[in-house]
Amino acid sequence: MCGLAGEVRFDGGHADVAAVAAMNGRQVSRGPDSEGLFAQGSVALGHRRLQIIDLSARAQQPMVDPALGLAMVFNGCIYNHRELRGELEQLGYLFFSDGDTEVVLKAWHAWGHEAPTRFNGMFAFAIAERDSGRLTLARDRPGTKPLYLAEIPGGLRFASFLP
Numbered sequence: 001m002c003g004l005a006g007e008v009r010f011d012g013g014h015a016d017v018a019a020v021a022a023m024n025g026r027q028v029s030r031g032p033d034s035e036g037l038f039a040q041g042s043v044a045l046g047h048r049r050l051q052i053i054d055l056s057a058r059a060q061q062p063m064v065d066p067a068l069g070l071a072m073v074f075n076g077c078i079y080n081h082r083e084l085r086g087e088l089e090q091l092g093y094l095f096f097s098d099g100d101t102e103v104v105l106k107a108w109h110a111w112g113h114e115a116p117t118r119f120n121g122m123f124a125f126a127i128a129e130r131d132s133g134r135l136t137l138a139r140d141r142p143g144t145k146p147l148y149l150a151e152i153p154g155g156l157r158f159a160s161f162l163p
Contacts, residue, residue: 002047002074003024003161004045004047004048004061004073004125004126004158005027005045005160006020006045006159007019007043007156008042008043008155009042011154013155014041014042015041020039020045024037035047036062037062038064038071042133043071045128047061063105065102068109069130070109070128070129071127071128072104072108072125072126072127072128074104074125075125076122076140078103078123080118081100084107084118085103088107093109107119116140122140122145123139124138125139126158146161148161
């Protein structure tokens with residue numbers, strides 16, 4: 001089930017980490033197994049984890065890959081993650097976890113905005129790109145995994161859970 005939350009600032013300010021932590025705290029029921037926060041300048045990401053596919057700490061979120069310059073939070077399940085992982089390994093990508101979250105992260109790096117068209121499953125995610133400063137929010141076409149947006153002065157907050 002998992003829960004994700006975050007904030008991005010458009011006014012040059014830093015994201016409000018305390019606000020994202022509070023949003024994250026409201027999602028305990030969605031992810032009782034662990035929680036995490038990531039902040040870098042104008043972006044802050046929060047995650048509550050329900051361990052299903054990869055039960056190890058290696059699949060902790062927010063997931064950060066310093067070599068690729070990407071950080072992400074993910075809610076959902078990519079049913080064809082093993083097949084996509086095989087394709088990505090053939091392209092030279094190395095993996096440190098066994099779940100679908102890292103497949104989404106590497107797929108984004110490899111295929112960019114085309115990556116979600118390759119996903120068979122339900123998902124919502126946020127990916128922050130260190131080098132460009134860009135934050136991308138995405139969800140599955142039918143909206144099975146929700147992604148709620150709220151405008152705030154100078155920015156945007158988002159979460160997978162309304163309260």
